[in-house]
Amino acid sequence: MTKHFAPAKARGIVSVRADGDALSLIRALNSDWKAHKDAQAEKDKQLAARFDDVVTTDKLVKIEASVGALTGALDEANAKLAALALNGPGGQDERSQEEREYSASFDAWFRTGEGERDLKALAKNGGIKAAYSVGSDPDGGYTAPVEWDRTITDRRVEVSPMRQYAGVQSVSGQGFKKLYNVHGTGAAWVGETGARPQTASSTLVEYDFAFGELYANPAATERILEDSEIDIASWLAGEVNIEFARQEGLAFINGDGVNKPKGLLRYDAATEAALPVAQRHPLGAIGEVNTGAAAGLTADGLIDLIYDLPEDRSTGAALYANRKSHAVIRKMKDGEGNFLWSPPFQAGQPAQVLGQPIRELSGLPDVAANAVPIVFGNMAEGYRIFDRVGVSVLRDPYTNKPYILFYTRKRVGGGLWNPEWLRYHRVAA
Known part of the structure:
Protein backbone atom coordinates (compact mmCIF):
# COMPACT_ATOMS: atom_id res chain seq x y z
CA MET A 1 0.00 0.00 0.00
CA THR A 2 1.09 3.61 -0.48
CA LYS A 3 3.09 5.12 2.36
CA HIS A 4 2.43 8.81 3.08
CA PHE A 5 4.33 11.39 5.05
CA ALA A 6 3.11 12.08 8.56
CA PRO A 7 4.51 14.39 11.21
CA ALA A 8 6.35 12.65 14.01
CA LYS A 9 4.14 11.91 16.99
CA ALA A 10 4.83 14.19 19.93
CA ARG A 11 6.81 12.40 22.60
CA GLY A 12 8.51 13.18 25.86
CA ILE A 13 9.07 16.90 26.26
CA VAL A 14 6.24 18.07 24.02
CA SER A 15 3.64 15.87 25.70
CA VAL A 16 4.77 16.67 29.23
CA ARG A 17 5.60 20.37 29.32
CA ALA A 18 4.98 23.21 26.90
CA ASP A 19 8.16 24.95 28.13
CA GLY A 20 10.16 21.82 27.37
CA ASP A 21 13.70 23.15 27.77
CA ALA A 22 16.10 21.05 29.81
CA LEU A 23 16.40 23.53 32.71
CA SER A 24 12.62 23.73 33.18
CA LEU A 25 12.38 19.96 33.09
CA ILE A 26 15.08 19.59 35.75
CA ARG A 27 13.35 22.10 38.03
CA ALA A 28 9.99 20.38 37.59
CA LEU A 29 11.53 16.95 38.11
CA ASN A 30 13.28 17.96 41.33
CA SER A 31 10.10 19.59 42.61
CA ASP A 32 8.07 16.46 41.90
CA TRP A 33 10.77 14.25 43.42
CA LYS A 34 10.69 16.27 46.66
CA ALA A 35 6.90 15.97 46.72
CA HIS A 36 7.26 12.23 46.09
CA LYS A 37 9.60 11.79 49.05
CA ASP A 38 7.33 13.85 51.31
CA ALA A 39 4.25 11.86 50.26
CA GLN A 40 6.11 8.57 50.68
CA ALA A 41 7.22 9.61 54.17
CA GLU A 42 3.62 10.45 55.07
CA LYS A 43 2.44 7.09 53.73
CA ASP A 44 5.13 5.29 55.72
CA LYS A 45 3.86 7.01 58.87
CA GLN A 46 0.30 5.95 58.08
CA LEU A 47 1.36 2.36 57.47
CA ALA A 48 3.31 2.35 60.73
CA ALA A 49 0.13 3.51 62.48
CA ARG A 50 -1.86 0.90 60.53
CA PHE A 51 -3.84 3.62 58.79
CA ASP A 52 -3.80 4.00 55.00
CA ASP A 53 -5.24 7.28 53.70
CA VAL A 54 -6.69 6.88 50.19
CA VAL A 55 -5.95 10.53 49.37
CA THR A 56 -2.26 10.15 50.22
CA THR A 57 -2.02 6.93 48.19
CA ASP A 58 -3.65 8.56 45.16
CA LYS A 59 -1.36 11.59 45.48
CA LEU A 60 1.71 9.34 45.57
CA VAL A 61 0.61 7.42 42.46
CA LYS A 62 0.11 10.68 40.52
CA ILE A 63 3.49 12.05 41.59
CA GLU A 64 5.24 8.81 40.61
CA ALA A 65 3.65 9.03 37.16
CA SER A 66 4.76 12.66 36.81
CA VAL A 67 8.33 11.81 37.86
CA GLY A 68 8.43 9.01 35.30
CA ALA A 69 7.12 11.24 32.51
CA LEU A 70 9.53 14.06 33.36
CA THR A 71 12.47 11.64 33.51
CA GLY A 72 11.62 10.31 30.06
CA ALA A 73 11.24 13.84 28.69
CA LEU A 74 14.60 14.86 30.15
CA ASP A 75 16.27 11.77 28.67
CA GLU A 76 14.91 12.81 25.27
CA ALA A 77 16.17 16.37 25.76
CA ASN A 78 19.61 15.07 26.71
CA ALA A 79 19.68 12.85 23.61
CA LYS A 80 18.89 15.84 21.41
CA LEU A 81 21.61 17.92 23.09
CA ALA A 82 24.10 15.09 22.53
CA ALA A 83 23.07 14.80 18.88
CA LEU A 84 23.60 18.53 18.36
CA ALA A 85 27.04 18.31 19.95
CA LEU A 86 27.92 15.30 17.80
CA ASN A 87 26.64 16.54 14.45
CA GLY A 88 27.55 20.20 14.82
CA PRO A 89 25.65 23.16 13.40
CA GLY A 90 26.01 22.04 9.79
CA GLY A 91 25.04 24.29 6.93
CA GLN A 92 28.37 24.12 5.07
CA ASP A 93 28.59 21.87 2.02
CA GLU A 94 32.01 20.20 2.15
CA ARG A 95 31.40 17.84 -0.78
CA SER A 96 33.63 17.85 -3.82
CA GLN A 97 32.33 18.89 -7.24
CA GLU A 98 32.24 15.22 -8.29
CA GLU A 99 30.21 14.28 -5.22
CA ARG A 100 27.71 17.09 -5.85
CA GLU A 101 27.28 16.02 -9.47
CA TYR A 102 26.84 12.39 -8.43
CA SER A 103 24.29 13.39 -5.80
CA ALA A 104 22.22 15.35 -8.33
CA SER A 105 22.38 12.50 -10.86
CA PHE A 106 21.44 9.93 -8.19
CA ASP A 107 18.46 12.03 -7.11
CA ALA A 108 17.23 12.22 -10.72
CA TRP A 109 17.66 8.46 -11.22
CA PHE A 110 15.93 7.75 -7.91
CA ARG A 111 12.89 9.79 -8.94
CA THR A 112 12.58 8.79 -12.61
CA GLY A 113 14.74 5.72 -13.23
CA GLU A 114 16.48 7.56 -16.07
CA GLY A 115 20.15 8.40 -16.51
CA GLU A 116 21.70 5.07 -15.42
CA ARG A 117 24.53 5.45 -17.93
CA ASP A 118 25.42 8.92 -16.63
CA LEU A 119 25.23 7.68 -13.06
CA LYS A 120 27.63 4.83 -13.77
CA ALA A 121 30.06 7.20 -15.50
CA LEU A 122 30.00 9.66 -12.60
CA ALA A 123 30.53 6.87 -10.09
CA LYS A 124 33.54 5.61 -12.05
CA ASN A 125 35.10 9.00 -12.82
CA GLY A 126 34.44 10.41 -9.36
CA GLY A 127 35.86 7.41 -7.55
CA ILE A 128 32.51 6.58 -5.96
CA LYS A 129 32.50 2.84 -5.41
CA ALA A 130 29.25 0.88 -5.46
CA ALA A 131 28.67 -1.45 -2.49
CA TYR A 132 27.98 -4.65 -4.46
CA SER A 133 27.43 -7.98 -2.74
CA VAL A 134 30.48 -10.22 -2.96
CA GLY A 135 30.09 -12.56 -5.94
CA SER A 136 26.52 -11.44 -6.67
CA ASP A 137 26.37 -8.62 -9.23
CA PRO A 138 22.58 -8.78 -9.78
CA ASP A 139 22.04 -7.75 -6.15
CA GLY A 140 24.20 -4.64 -6.53
CA GLY A 141 22.44 -1.35 -7.16
CA TYR A 142 23.99 2.07 -6.74
CA THR A 143 25.75 3.59 -3.78
CA ALA A 144 23.71 6.37 -2.20
CA PRO A 145 25.49 9.74 -1.92
CA VAL A 146 27.40 10.34 1.28
CA GLU A 147 24.82 12.80 2.64
CA TRP A 148 22.05 10.18 2.15
CA ASP A 149 24.15 7.66 4.07
CA ARG A 150 24.69 10.20 6.85
CA THR A 151 20.98 11.04 7.02
CA ILE A 152 20.02 7.38 7.39
CA THR A 153 22.67 6.77 10.06
CA ASP A 154 21.78 9.92 12.02
CA ARG A 155 18.12 8.91 12.07
CA ARG A 156 19.05 5.52 13.55
CA VAL A 157 21.02 7.25 16.32
CA GLU A 158 17.78 8.89 17.46
CA VAL A 159 15.92 5.56 17.61
CA SER A 160 18.53 2.94 18.54
CA PRO A 161 19.71 3.51 22.15
CA MET A 162 22.84 1.39 21.69
CA ARG A 163 24.12 3.80 19.05
CA GLN A 164 23.92 6.59 21.63
CA TYR A 165 26.12 4.76 24.12
CA ALA A 166 28.49 2.39 22.28
CA GLY A 167 31.54 3.32 20.27
CA VAL A 168 30.76 3.63 16.54
CA GLN A 169 33.39 3.16 13.84
CA SER A 170 33.16 3.44 10.04
CA VAL A 171 34.87 0.76 7.95
CA SER A 172 35.31 0.32 4.20
CA GLY A 173 35.78 -3.45 3.94
CA GLN A 174 33.47 -6.44 4.32
CA GLY A 175 34.42 -6.93 7.98
CA PHE A 176 36.76 -5.84 10.75
CA LYS A 177 39.53 -7.63 12.64
CA LYS A 178 41.40 -6.36 15.67
CA LEU A 179 44.71 -7.49 17.14
CA TYR A 180 44.64 -7.77 20.93
CA ASN A 181 47.80 -7.69 23.01
CA VAL A 182 47.37 -10.37 25.65
CA HIS A 183 49.86 -8.63 27.96
CA GLY A 184 52.29 -11.46 28.55
CA THR A 185 55.48 -9.38 28.59
CA GLY A 186 57.62 -10.27 31.60
CA ALA A 187 60.02 -8.15 33.68
CA ALA A 188 62.42 -8.77 36.58
CA TRP A 189 64.66 -6.96 39.04
CA VAL A 190 68.43 -7.44 38.73
CA GLY A 191 71.57 -6.10 40.31
CA GLU A 192 74.10 -4.00 38.45
CA THR A 193 76.14 -7.01 37.34
CA GLY A 194 73.46 -9.70 37.58
CA ALA A 195 72.49 -11.96 34.70
CA ARG A 196 69.57 -10.88 32.55
CA PRO A 197 67.78 -13.95 31.19
CA GLN A 198 65.16 -13.53 28.48
CA THR A 199 61.68 -12.69 29.78
CA ALA A 200 58.35 -13.79 28.38
CA SER A 201 56.99 -11.80 25.45
CA SER A 202 53.44 -10.64 24.85
CA THR A 203 51.08 -12.45 22.50
CA LEU A 204 49.00 -10.84 19.76
CA VAL A 205 45.62 -12.49 19.15
CA GLU A 206 43.33 -11.62 16.23
CA TYR A 207 39.58 -11.27 16.77
CA ASP A 208 37.05 -11.16 13.94
CA PHE A 209 33.94 -9.05 14.61
CA ALA A 210 30.61 -10.35 13.34
CA PHE A 211 28.88 -8.49 10.49
CA GLY A 212 25.56 -8.78 8.75
CA GLU A 213 23.54 -6.96 6.13
CA LEU A 214 20.53 -4.84 6.98
CA TYR A 215 17.97 -4.36 4.25
CA ALA A 216 14.59 -2.73 3.75
CA ASN A 217 12.32 -2.47 0.72
CA PRO A 218 10.25 0.74 0.95
CA ALA A 219 7.69 1.55 -1.74
CA ALA A 220 6.69 4.87 -3.29
CA THR A 221 4.30 6.10 -5.95
CA GLU A 222 5.47 8.08 -8.95
CA ARG A 223 3.48 11.04 -7.65
CA ILE A 224 5.62 11.20 -4.50
CA LEU A 225 8.84 10.87 -6.47
CA GLU A 226 7.80 13.56 -8.96
CA ASP A 227 7.12 16.07 -6.19
CA SER A 228 10.21 18.28 -6.20
CA GLU A 229 9.34 19.67 -2.76
CA ILE A 230 9.91 16.29 -1.11
CA ASP A 231 13.39 15.70 0.29
CA ILE A 232 13.99 12.22 -1.11
CA ALA A 233 16.98 11.52 1.15
CA SER A 234 14.86 12.23 4.24
CA TRP A 235 12.00 10.19 2.80
CA LEU A 236 14.24 7.15 2.29
CA ALA A 237 15.75 7.58 5.77
CA GLY A 238 12.28 7.76 7.30
CA GLU A 239 11.13 4.64 5.47
CA VAL A 240 14.08 2.40 6.35
CA ASN A 241 14.82 3.92 9.75
CA ILE A 242 12.22 2.09 11.83
CA GLU A 243 13.03 -1.35 10.48
CA PHE A 244 16.80 -0.82 10.55
CA ALA A 245 16.67 0.47 14.12
CA ARG A 246 14.44 -2.38 15.32
CA GLN A 247 16.69 -5.05 13.86
CA GLU A 248 19.82 -3.32 15.14
CA GLY A 249 18.35 -2.99 18.61
CA LEU A 250 17.76 -6.74 18.78
CA ALA A 270 29.38 -20.03 29.90
CA THR A 271 28.71 -18.90 26.32
CA GLU A 272 32.36 -18.05 25.69
CA ALA A 273 33.56 -21.39 27.13
CA ALA A 274 31.27 -23.28 24.74
CA LEU A 275 32.94 -21.69 21.69
CA PRO A 276 36.02 -23.01 19.91
CA VAL A 277 39.15 -21.35 21.28
CA ALA A 278 39.71 -19.42 18.05
CA GLN A 279 36.26 -17.79 18.33
CA ARG A 280 36.53 -16.69 21.97
CA HIS A 281 37.26 -13.10 22.81
CA PRO A 282 41.01 -12.70 23.48
CA LEU A 283 40.38 -10.72 26.67
CA GLY A 284 37.84 -13.18 28.05
CA ALA A 285 34.21 -12.95 29.09
CA ILE A 286 32.42 -10.04 30.76
CA GLY A 287 32.61 -10.35 34.54
CA GLU A 288 29.48 -10.91 36.60
CA VAL A 289 28.24 -9.76 40.00
CA ASN A 290 25.17 -11.41 41.52
CA THR A 291 22.32 -9.37 42.96
CA GLY A 292 22.31 -11.33 46.22
CA ALA A 293 18.67 -12.38 45.82
CA ALA A 294 17.29 -15.29 43.82
CA ALA A 295 14.60 -13.28 42.03
CA GLY A 296 15.24 -9.58 42.59
CA LEU A 297 17.61 -6.65 43.05
CA THR A 298 19.19 -5.55 46.32
CA ALA A 299 20.95 -2.37 47.43
CA ASP A 300 23.98 -4.38 48.54
CA GLY A 301 24.11 -6.08 45.15
CA LEU A 302 24.19 -2.73 43.33
CA ILE A 303 26.99 -1.52 45.61
CA ASP A 304 28.98 -4.69 44.92
CA LEU A 305 28.40 -4.24 41.17
CA ILE A 306 29.65 -0.67 41.12
CA TYR A 307 32.78 -1.37 43.15
CA ASP A 308 33.65 -4.57 41.28
CA LEU A 309 34.80 -2.49 38.32
CA PRO A 310 38.52 -1.59 38.70
CA GLU A 311 39.26 2.05 39.42
CA ASP A 312 41.11 2.53 36.13
CA ARG A 313 38.10 1.15 34.23
CA SER A 314 35.37 3.12 36.02
CA THR A 315 35.75 6.40 34.11
CA GLY A 316 32.57 7.18 32.22
CA ALA A 317 30.74 4.19 33.71
CA ALA A 318 26.95 4.09 33.96
CA LEU A 319 24.17 1.67 34.85
CA TYR A 320 22.12 0.41 31.88
CA ALA A 321 18.67 -1.13 32.31
CA ASN A 322 15.32 -1.25 30.50
CA ARG A 323 12.34 0.86 31.49
CA LYS A 324 10.73 -1.74 33.75
CA SER A 325 13.99 -2.25 35.63
CA HIS A 326 14.24 1.53 36.04
CA ALA A 327 10.87 1.43 37.79
CA VAL A 328 12.12 -1.29 40.15
CA ILE A 329 15.30 0.63 40.97
CA ARG A 330 13.43 3.88 41.59
CA LYS A 331 11.52 2.25 44.44
CA MET A 332 14.60 0.81 46.16
CA LYS A 333 15.83 2.23 49.48
CA ASP A 334 18.88 1.78 51.65
CA GLY A 335 18.83 0.50 55.23
CA GLU A 336 17.93 3.97 56.54
CA GLY A 337 14.96 4.42 54.24
CA ASN A 338 16.65 6.72 51.70
CA PHE A 339 15.93 6.22 48.01
CA LEU A 340 18.87 4.95 45.97
CA TRP A 341 17.63 6.87 42.92
CA SER A 342 18.05 10.64 42.62
CA PRO A 343 17.02 13.01 39.80
CA PRO A 344 19.53 14.92 37.62
CA PHE A 345 20.56 18.38 38.74
CA GLN A 346 21.82 19.88 35.48
CA ALA A 347 21.08 19.73 31.77
CA GLY A 348 22.70 16.96 29.79
CA GLN A 349 23.02 14.63 32.77
CA PRO A 350 20.96 11.49 33.54
CA ALA A 351 19.44 10.48 36.87
CA GLN A 352 21.76 8.72 39.33
CA VAL A 353 21.73 5.61 41.49
CA LEU A 354 24.28 5.48 44.31
CA GLY A 355 26.11 8.35 42.63
CA GLN A 356 26.34 6.58 39.25
CA PRO A 357 24.44 7.64 36.09
CA ILE A 358 21.59 5.35 35.07
CA ARG A 359 20.53 5.17 31.42
CA GLU A 360 17.67 3.44 29.65
CA LEU A 361 18.62 0.62 27.25
CA SER A 362 15.68 -1.23 25.73
CA GLY A 363 16.36 -4.83 24.84
CA LEU A 364 17.87 -5.75 28.19
CA PRO A 365 15.70 -8.30 30.05
CA ASP A 366 13.35 -7.56 32.94
CA VAL A 367 14.31 -8.43 36.50
CA ALA A 368 13.85 -12.21 36.79
CA ALA A 369 15.72 -15.22 38.15
CA ASN A 370 19.07 -15.80 36.38
CA ALA A 371 18.52 -12.81 34.04
CA VAL A 372 20.99 -9.95 33.46
CA PRO A 373 18.74 -6.88 33.73
CA ILE A 374 21.59 -4.43 34.41
CA VAL A 375 24.94 -3.84 32.74
CA PHE A 376 27.41 -1.47 34.41
CA GLY A 377 30.40 0.19 32.81
CA ASN A 378 31.64 2.45 30.04
CA MET A 379 29.69 1.28 26.99
CA ALA A 380 31.76 3.32 24.54
CA GLU A 381 34.91 1.49 25.67
CA GLY A 382 33.21 -1.88 26.06
CA TYR A 383 31.10 -2.37 22.92
CA ARG A 384 31.81 -1.31 19.33
CA ILE A 385 29.44 -0.84 16.38
CA PHE A 386 30.82 -0.92 12.82
CA ASP A 387 29.16 0.84 9.90
CA ARG A 388 30.39 -0.04 6.45
CA VAL A 389 30.59 3.16 4.41
CA GLY A 390 27.90 3.28 1.74
CA VAL A 391 24.21 2.49 1.41
CA SER A 392 23.25 0.54 -1.72
CA VAL A 393 19.91 1.22 -3.40
CA LEU A 394 18.30 -0.92 -6.13
CA ARG A 395 15.33 0.67 -7.94
CA ASP A 396 12.58 -1.82 -8.86
CA PRO A 397 9.62 -0.43 -10.85
CA TYR A 398 8.40 -3.86 -12.04
CA THR A 399 7.70 -6.20 -9.09
CA ASN A 400 4.79 -4.37 -7.49
CA LYS A 401 3.23 -2.04 -10.06
CA PRO A 402 2.17 0.77 -9.79
CA TYR A 403 4.54 1.16 -6.85
CA ILE A 404 8.28 1.59 -7.17
CA LEU A 405 10.34 -0.41 -4.68
CA PHE A 406 13.74 0.68 -3.38
CA TYR A 407 15.73 -2.27 -2.08
CA THR A 408 18.10 -0.57 0.38
CA ARG A 409 21.08 -2.36 1.96
CA LYS A 410 23.74 -1.46 4.50
CA ARG A 411 26.37 -3.66 6.13
CA VAL A 412 26.63 -3.37 9.94
CA GLY A 413 28.77 -5.17 12.51
CA GLY A 414 29.18 -5.16 16.25
CA GLY A 415 30.74 -6.93 19.19
CA LEU A 416 32.59 -6.71 22.47
CA TRP A 417 35.56 -4.35 22.24
CA ASN A 418 36.98 -4.71 25.75
CA PRO A 419 35.28 -6.74 28.53
CA GLU A 420 37.41 -5.07 31.21
CA TRP A 421 35.15 -2.00 31.05
CA LEU A 422 31.85 -3.82 31.68
CA ARG A 423 30.08 -5.93 34.31
CA TYR A 424 26.89 -7.99 34.19
CA HIS A 425 24.49 -7.84 37.15
CA ARG A 426 22.89 -11.28 37.27
CA VAL A 427 19.79 -12.00 39.36
CA ALA A 428 21.05 -14.77 41.63
CA ALA A 429 21.65 -15.34 45.33
Missing part, protein backbone atom coordinates in the same frame (compact mmCIF):
# COMPACT_ATOMS: atom_id res chain seq x y z
CA ALA A 251 21.18 -7.65 17.38
CA PHE A 252 23.27 -5.27 19.49
CA ILE A 253 21.83 -6.81 22.66
CA ASN A 254 21.13 -10.48 21.83
CA GLY A 255 22.53 -11.12 18.34
CA ASP A 256 24.20 -14.52 17.94
CA GLY A 257 26.83 -13.26 15.49
CA VAL A 258 25.52 -15.35 12.57
CA ASN A 259 24.99 -12.91 9.68
CA LYS A 260 24.41 -10.21 12.26
CA PRO A 261 26.36 -8.41 15.02
CA LYS A 262 27.13 -10.32 18.21
CA GLY A 263 25.10 -8.86 21.05
CA LEU A 264 26.20 -7.40 24.36
CA LEU A 265 24.67 -10.25 26.39
CA ARG A 266 26.45 -13.00 24.40
CA TYR A 267 29.77 -12.67 26.20
CA ASP A 268 29.08 -14.41 29.53
CA ALA A 269 31.56 -17.02 30.75
